[in-house]
Amino acid sequence: MTEPPAPGQSGPELPTPELPTPELPGLDLGRLAAHLGTGPLTGELIPGGRSNLTYRVTDGAHRWVLRRPPLGHVLATAHDMTREHRVISALAGTAVPVPAVELLCEDTDVIGAPFYLMEEVPGQALRHRDQCPWLTPDKARALSDRLVDVLADLHAVDPADVGLTDFGRPEGFLTRQVTRWGKQLDASRSRELPGIDELRDRLGATVPRSARATIVHGDYRLDNVLVTEDPVDISAVLDWEMATLGDPLADVGLLCVYWNGIGAREDDPVTGTVPTLPGFTGAGEMVRRYAERSGADVTDLDWYTAFAYFKLAVILEGIHFRFTRGKTVGAGFDQIGHLTLPLVRQGLAATAGER
Incomplete structure (x- = not known):
């Protein structure tokens, strides 16, 4: 299967330490400390995530990052901690x-959901221009190139060399992706979305033939990597919840959508405005660099871009669905629902070859 269901094994109920710990939505620090065998823990929700939840946790001597699924309305197979842990x-x-990675816990009795711990890596996820006054035009260009090169390096990894030959089913990947995200749409549908079914139908009728299969990240973008300042570099690629084996151009099309902005908004709450700073290369130049590095034929990239608009529209509609039911933690979620229809319109334009 491309994305097997998330495990949910039960286990013994863990005692809670006598010392009180601050409340943190989605993370019981007392139970986590008991499970890890540490002293009292403190933690904080790392802002910016729109799906799986990410926390910074410490016992005073060690620092970790913890990932768990969202608090409610978890679509089947969409938030599998085991798969994230495996690919990393x-x-x-x-x-x-x-x-x-430090630990995978599939016992839902610990914090209420499967989770894993990983090391805290230096660097920051760049989402807003005011985060990076140090980003000169030369550094911005270097970061643009590095972002493309890391993606090309990922697509160059042979799944057999890293034990991931059974991580997905590359045959028919694109057709299944259109079907899968259509089902995700239906599972989160709570309002009228003019044009989204037409976009799904156009994509399904014009699926290109995949030239090769690689490990794909599934949500590769600037704010899903950690960036160091001096020297400017990418210290880690994060958020692997959608990773599988499939067509690498799906990653390239999605990167272009994120790079060009969502709904032509200056206050983009999804990817921020960092790529609008002086020095960053345009999406077209990034595609050319990727093609040179990877040897890929990018002739049909319009389809992949249109599919990326559709996929992102479905993801945001799912987040909007959870937000309206009070099942999502963090700031900015009240704006997410406004982006779905602009994405649908951009996707329809891309299917017609309009950029």
Whole structure:
């Protein structure tokens, strides 16, 4: 299967330490401390995530990052901690920068959901221009190139070399993706969305033939990597919840959508405005660099871009669905629902070859 269901094994109920710990939505620090055998823990929700939840946790001597699924309305197979843990572990030692993973816990009695711990890596996810006053035009260009090169390096990894030959089914990948995201749409449908079914039908009728199969990240973008300042570099690629084996151009099309902005908004709440700073290369130049590095034929990239608009529209509609039911933690979620229809319109334009 491309994305097997998330495990949910039960286990013994863990005692809670006598010392009180601050409340943190989605993470019981007392139970986590008991499970890890540490002293009292403190933690904080790392802002910016729109799906799986990410926390910074410490016992005073050690620091970790914890990932768990969202609090409610979890679509089947969409938030599998085991798969994230597996792909990050497999990529350790390759040219793709990833954090070291420390622990996978499938026992839902600990914090109420499966989770994993990984090392805290230096660097920051760049989402807003005011985060990076140090980003000169030369550094911005270097970061643009590095972002493309890391993606090409990921697509160059042979799944057999890292034990991921059974991580997905590349045959028929694109057709299944259109079907899968259509089902995700239906599972989160709570309002009228003019044009989204037409976009799904156009994509399904014009699926291109995949030239090759690789490990794909599934949500590769600037704010899903950690960036260091001096020297400017990518220290880790994060958020592997959608990773599988499939057509690498799906990653390229999605990167272009994120790079060009969502709904032509200056206050983009999804990817921020960092790529609008002086020095960053345009999406077209990034595609050319990727093609040179990977040898890929990017002739049919319009379809992949249109599919990326559709996929992102479905993801945001799912987040909007959870937000309206009070099942999502963090700031900015009240704006997410306004982006779905602009994405649908851009996707329809891309299917017609309009950029």
